[in-house]
Amino acid sequence: MGLSQRVLTLYDQPMWDSIEQQRFALQHCDDCATVRYPPGPICPHCLSLAASWKPLSGRATILSWVVFHRQYFDDFPPPYNSVAVQIAEGPIVVSNLIGDEPDGSWIGAEVEFVYRRQGERMQHAVRLLRSGPVAGGSDQTAP
Amino acid sequence: MAERDLAKVAAVVGVGHSDWIGDHARVRAGGKPHDSNGYGAVAFREALADAGIDRSEIDGLIVGPTTSYERIGELLGLNVRWGGQADAMLGIIEACMAIRSGLAEVVALVYGNDQRSAAISYGGAEAMGGNMFLSYVYHAPWGFTSQGALYAMMFRRYMELEGLTEAELGEVAVAQRLAASKNPNALMRKPITVEDYLNSAYICEPLHLFDYCLINDGGVALIVAEAGRAKRMSARSVPIHGVGRSDLNAGATSLEPRLFDYYRPAQQQAAEQVFAMAGAGPSEMSALQVYDSFSCHIPLALEGYGYCRTGEAGRFMREHGISLAKGLPVNTSGGHLSESYMQGWNHQVEAVRQMRGECGARQVPDCRFVHYSSDVAGKAVSIIYGK
Ligand SMILES: [Zn+2]
Numbered sequence: 435m436g437l438s439q440r441v442l443t444l445y446d447q448p449m450w451d452s453i454e455q456q457r458f459a460l461q462h463c464d465d466c467a468t469v470r471y472p473p474g475p476i477c478p479h480c481l482s483l484a485a486s487w488k489p490l491s492g493r494a495t496i497l498s499w500v501v502f503h504r505q506y507f508d509d510f511p512p513p514y515n516s517v518a519v520q521i522a523e524g525p526i527v528v529s530n531l532i533g534d535e536p537d538g539s540w541i542g543a544e545v546e547f548v549y550r551r552q553g554e555r556m557q558h559a560v561r562l563l564r565s566g567p568v569a570g571g572s573d574q575t576a577p
Numbered sequence: 578m579a580e581r582d583l584a585k586v587a588a589v590v591g592v593g594h595s596d597w598i599g600d601h602a603r604v605r606a607g608g609k610p611h612d613s614n615g616y617g618a619v620a621f622r623e624a625l626a627d628a629g630i631d632r633s634e635i636d637g638l639i640v641g642p643t644t645s646y647e648r649i650g651e652l653l654g655l656n657v658r659w660g661g662q663a664d665a666m667l668g669i670i671e672a673c674m675a676i677r678s679g680l681a682e683v684v685a686l687v688y689g690n691d692q693r694s695a696a697i698s699y700g701g702a703e704a705m706g707g708n709m710f711l712s713y714v715y716h717a718p719w720g721f722t723s724q725g726a727l728y729a730m731m732f733r734r735y736m737e738l739e740g741l742t743e744a745e746l747g748e749v750a751v752a753q754r755l756a757a758s759k760n761p762n763a764l765m766r767k768p769i770t771v772e773d774y775l776n777s778a779y780i781c782e783p784l785h786l787f788d789y790c791l792i793n794d795g796g797v798a799l800i801v802a803e804a805g806r807a808k809r810m811s812a813r814s815v816p817i818h819g820v821g822r823s824d825l826n827a828g829a830t831s832l833e834p835r836l837f838d839y840y841r842p843a844q845q846q847a848a849e850q851v852f853a854m855a856g857a858g859p860s861e862m863s864a865l866q867v868y869d870s871f872s873c874h875i876p877l878a879l880e881g882y883g884y885c886r887t888g889e890a891g892r893f894m895r896e897h898g899i900s901l902a903k904g905l906p907v908n909t910s911g912g913h914l915s916e917s918y919m920q921g922w923n924h925q926v927e928a929v930r931q932m933r934g935e936c937g938a939r940q941v942p943d944c945r946f947v948h949y950s951s952d953v954a955g956k957a958v959s960i961i962y963g964k
Binding site for chain 2: 435436437438439440441471472478497498499500501502503504506507509510514516518525526527528529530539541552555557559
């Protein structure tokens with residue numbers, strides 16, 4: 435089966451270094467301030483090559499969640515959750531919710547990034563700040 | 578635009594596939610009837626016989642993913658003046674384009690996949706496809722893997738925001754199993770109920786076992802010819818009336834087009850193109866075939882292609898119906914969930930057979946148009962078959 439593994443390109447390494455230091459950082463475009471996730475060589479918004487690594491606020495909102503009932507990795511025995519959160523800086527990041535779970539729908543719940551060991555590596559998870567209302571409706575769109 | 582479009586430029590003259598049921602039984606018993614090349618070769622022989630033409634008439638070749646273009650051409654003894662590699666949906670569009678431009682007149686499309694006997698894995702540490710779709714592997718550190726999980730994440734949000742229930746989603750698996758029960762080529766033929774669906778295990782919640790496609794070995798081949806020549810070749814040729822395509826790439830790995838838009842903008846653009854080219858709209862389609870690696874493709878396609886209003890797919894499936902028994906017949910062969918997982922190729926075979934009126938107990942009466950759509954990873958492709 436095997437252990438879960440990171441994708442570690444040239445551009446991903448600084449992000450994982452920041453997570454190891456428990457200060458999750460992403461590239462901010464020097465020209466238009468768009469935050470890149472996954473990290474990469476160019477800003478998809480303005481095509482600028484210039485970017486600076488800056489720590490994130492650590493705040494995010496849950497957009498969706500799943501619960502795995504089948505085992506895919508030796509280091510992830512089911513059941514476990516994965517959540518898609520929109521970070522305050524814009525992009526969507528997949529993580530795991532640890533600790534308390536919202537009652538009912540998880541969508542709209544506000545969370546903060548925390549850090550935990552997954553085998554050899556440090557990685558982020560999220561923890562509930564407070565649960566929020568289900569946002570939007572059928573015309574929910576990207577910000 | 579009209580004189581440049583691809584409407585009725587080409588027609589399918591032959592369809593063929595391997596023995597899905599027999600090979601599945603042999604594989605489950607530990608056998609290995611063929612590799613991917615072998616399944617493709619078996620399907621090609623069937624398609625050639627179905628078309629009733631000689632191999633020498635073929636002057637174009639498209640080979641599906643998983644096998645080598647040159648090796649398939651070598652095995653089938655095909656020297657051609659035009660060729661390439663493409664999936665089912667794009668292969669048909671490319672064949673139409675080649676025929677329109679005069680680069681080829683009779684194109685064979687060949688696909689084979691030994692994914693079951695080769696134990697191809699669609700999730701976990703050996704997940705395939707990461708070199709093509711970064712989202713398939715990027716989120717693995719958080720245990721988030723498998724294409725099913727990507728669709729579960731997407732559709733959970735849809736269900737929560739639009740109020741579609743698990744029982745309504747279950748209508749898809751139930752309708753397609755009903756179709757499969759009338760299809761002698763389908764792997765899963767025992768009818769199920771919504772209750773059976775709700776009682777089935779979750780794989781990646783909210784998706785149940787019955788929301789997932791099968792994994793089986795097999796091959797499919799199609800022969801597409803210039804429309805005039807197709808008519809002379811076969812009395813059963815099925816013209817392609819329209820094609821459409823629209824791809825979402827921006828934000829793909831961070832899941833933005835999935836979670837914010839459910840890929841709807843791509844489907845709407847493909848719909849506009851394909852219906853305009855065919856000169857017909859959703860209400861004129863006799864049946865709909867949807868690429869269904871997971872059941873939730875169906876409600877999203879119903880909305881994206883305008884069969885129902887945005888946010889109303891759950892009610893449409895429950896009240897109007899999506900089965901051979903009631904409403905709009907969707908995936909009339911059983912699709913990937915219940916017939917065979919041939920990555921969109923078997924849907925083309927079914928569309929052609931429905932247009933020809935060869936489907937026996939599952940035949941949709943008075944078939945005028947059959948619409949095919951796929952939205953794999955936000956790449957929407959659409960084809961309309963007609964008379
Ligand atoms: Zn920029």
